[in-house]
Amino acid sequence: MCDNVMYDENWASTYDHYTRIRGRIDEVDDAVAFLDHYCNGGNALELGVGGGRVAVPLSERGARVDGIDNSDSMLRVLAKRSDNVKAWKADIANFSSEQRYNLVYCVYNTFTLLFTREAQLACLRSAAAALDDEGTLVIEIDVPDLDGFVHGQRASTVLLDHENTILIAEVHESLKQNVVSTLLWFSATSVRRLPHNIRYVYHQELDTMAEYAGLELGERWEDWARGAFSGSSKRHISVYRRRR
Ligand SMILES: C[S@@+](CC[C@H](N)C(=O)[O-])C[C@H]1O[C@@H](n2cnc3c(N)ncnc32)[C@H](O)[C@@H]1O
CATH class of the missing domain: 3.40.50.150 (Vaccinia Virus protein VP39)
Structure with missing residues (x-):
């Protein structure tokens, strides 16, 4: 982790x-x-x-x-x-x-x-x-919003429009109350990978x-x-x- x-x-x-x-x-x-x-x-x-x-x-x-x-x-x-x-x-x-x-x-x-x-x-x-x-x-x-995790994993859409697709992939570790995630931001000219980890x-x-x-x-x-x-x-x- x-x-x-x-x-x-x-x-x-x-x-x-x-x-x-x-x-x-x-x-x-x-x-x-x-x-x-x-x-x-x-x-x-x-x-x-x-x-x-x-x-x-x-x-x-x-x-x-x-x-x-x-x-x-x-x-x-x-x-x-x-x-x-x-x-x-x-x-x-x-x-x-x-x-x-x-x-x-x-x-x-x-x-x-x-x-x-x-x-x-x-x-x-x-x-x-x-x-x-x-x-x-x-x-x-x-x-805390833990809805939708299956086997400790969740993928969701933050935004989908004609210019941007923003997705979040998350892994939940319940013992430590951690969610490790990466935001994937696809736009016309780039893909960015933005990590975001929380307790x-x-x-x-x-x-x-x-x-x-x-x-x-x-x-x-x-x-x-x-x-x-x-x-x-x-x-x-x-x-x-x-x-x-
Ligand atoms: C979600 S952003 C919020 C920024 C601003 N407070 C706002 O409301 O727009 C979190 C900020 O906290 C800073 N940060 C995260 N962990 C930190 C830490 N352990 N010590 C100091 N700053 C931290 C990040 O660099 C980032 O600028």
């Missing part, structure tokens, strides 16, 4: 297009309004800041936004987009910051890119240590890990518009604070 994958040049050059296809550009305004509420004119740290899809518009609302990413390619995309966000190269599983933040956040399933339970726990500990006393940690992840977590496990890290759940929503989280929700946005 493979391990964490790094976002390379292939990912960085297709990321904006891919997130647009996935509807993640359309919801940026809602995400930023949600996050800004906890930042409240103060400062924020994004874990896995990538090209700044969320961090840049958040900074444009007046927040001081820093970011961490372990991909040089993604950090270059961010640097080209804006110099409002101060970002540095580090592993979100194990980072420290002299600065304390009103808001630390990790969106778009980035938390599940940490491939082991230990790495996920370490990330929550690092995040808790980076919060100021009244600070808030926001994590956005999908509810999925259910919301209750996330709460337990957060408690180990000294945090407690404050709120949980199913989307950025604060829809109620329920058994049919496809993702959750969980808001944690330091345990008192």
